[in-house]
Amino acid sequence: MEKLLPRFLDYVTIDTQSDPKSNTTPSTEKQWVLAKKLVLELHKIGMQEVSIDENAYIMATLPSNMEKEIPTIGFISHFDTTPDFSGYNVRPKIIENYDGKEILLNTTKNIVLSPEYFEDLLQYKGQTLITTDGTTLLGADDKAGIAEIITAMEFLIQHPEIKHGKIRVGFTPDEEIGRGAHKFDVKKFGAEWAYTIDGSQVGELEYENFNAAGAKITITGKSVHPGYAKDKMINALVLANQFLSLLPPEETPETTEGTEGFFHVHHISGEIEQAKIELIIRDHDEEQFQARKDLIKDITQKINSKYPDSVIVEINDQYFNMKEKIEPAYHIVEIAEEAMIQLGIQPIIKPIRGGTDGSQLSFMGLPCPNIFAGGHNFHGKYEYVPLESMQKAVKTIVKICQLTGEKF
Structure with missing residues (x-):
């Protein structure tokens, strides 16, 4: 878990902004920089069957450590950032033991992150916040999700006493421009179901979308x-x-x-x-x-x-509302809900006012609810993520893997 923060900080400093006007996949060449780095890191932590295709879709496997056959599950996040706001030269700021007051993001431009306007900040008093410097977005959407998935897989590798089935992870380009799942090979991924780690505040669990x-x-x-x-x-x-x-x-x-x-x-x-x-x-x-x-x-x-x-x-x-594809397999929502409850996290089950890769993947044969990654105020200079929320996301991923092994 100690690598979670430096891992995230490393990812967000790499510009991966996607471009809706481009016809290539990924839509920008710079997305390859982080994609290649993630491949090396997956190898380094001990993942198997690590692959990256000609369109920068990354997949890897954590083999089962159980004797019985249980369903293969997956976790998916995207590494591009929105074209709506600059992702170049991100300089994250770390606010330890947040005091509940205004945060001056940028002295020169007098840009302030205030709990009077962003009331959710008050939930995180006393915690460690990662913010922008007021000139760029942060990129917690969805580099927080990637850091959490990799950290969770590393934890499971280091703790073989936690029993789990086969786990697949996938990282995609171009989600922010609606193409994250367009060239995702569901058959190659080989999971019965998956979860996108791409939501906002702690406890979010979503299986409906626009x-x-x-x-x-x-x-x-x-x-x-x-x-x-x-x-x-x-x-x-x-x-x-x-x-x-x-x-x-x-x-x-x-x-x-x-x-x-x-x-x-x-x-x-x-x-x-x-x-x-x-x-x-x-x-x-x-x-x-x-x-x-x-x-x-x-x-x-x-x-x-x-x-x-x-x-x-x-x-x-x-894209379409994934509810109709997930309701017939609603146990996958219940597993995530139970995982949160066992960790003392209050599940927040609500519709997404948007879409995720999971929206399209569900219609491609891979039911895929969405789980919190912890960030707030995505796509702009006021974006932030509490470190403690990211840690809870890691624990939720681990617990889902464990519960799936116990239930099947």
Whole structure:
């Protein structure tokens, strides 16, 4: 366990930001730097069948130390970081015995991590926090998960008295751009089920997530001298505004919670002759998810009825709610829940307002709930992770392996 912190600090200083505009896998060459390092480390701690393929997907095995046959289980995390915020030159700060007050992340820019705004901080008074320096993200999403999995495997190797079946671990690129599972070889992985270690606060255990789609709207206008534009000009920017005004204003990320779905406009650009809108569509309920996609099409038809062929929409499904694939194998959730309870951790079973590699893997034949990695405020300069939360994640992984061996 003593290697957990230095291991994590080592990982986060390596820039692994993914790029949604790239068509390669991994989407950025720099992801290979950490990927190759992880392969060496898996060999070093004594893992077997360590492999990395041409797309940087890493797999390794901890063999069973039991005589009876029990199911092979897996643990999966991703090593890329989000393109939404800089992951270059990460300089983590260690705050020991946190006093519950404001943390000055950056003196020059006066960037403060405050419990008045981020109330979860108060849960960790007296603990050791790892934060950013206010200029980058931290990368606990999901380098904390990787550090925890490797530390747990190392602990099991060093403690053969803890009985367990065959365990597979997998590390993926490009999860942050929705491609983490696209080229994951489920058959090669060979597990009956797995857990992504990619959640947030201690106790999180998730087996429901959004159905997700992305929409690209292209609007074509006609540019005419504004002094002579009556009944001739079609302003694509104005039509873009009309399009967005027809979306329900109360159904956005900033106004919804729990299982409530939303439309999220994340990019808009244009001029008179052409405008482009990119948005994402999210809903836990399959029927409501379809209704949201239908609404986008209905708005398109409404505008085109007045301005023929002005609007073209492309909608692509991204991932689906893994609940339907995990409920038939609900014992895998119960094992994780029991592991936490035995460790004195209160399980927090709730839907994910997002998705993980496990969302796609579950539909690829590998049921895969999500477990906490311990971090908070992902994808930005206020990201932090308590060391004690990471330690609890390691213990949870170990206990799941032990319980699986006992129950089968």
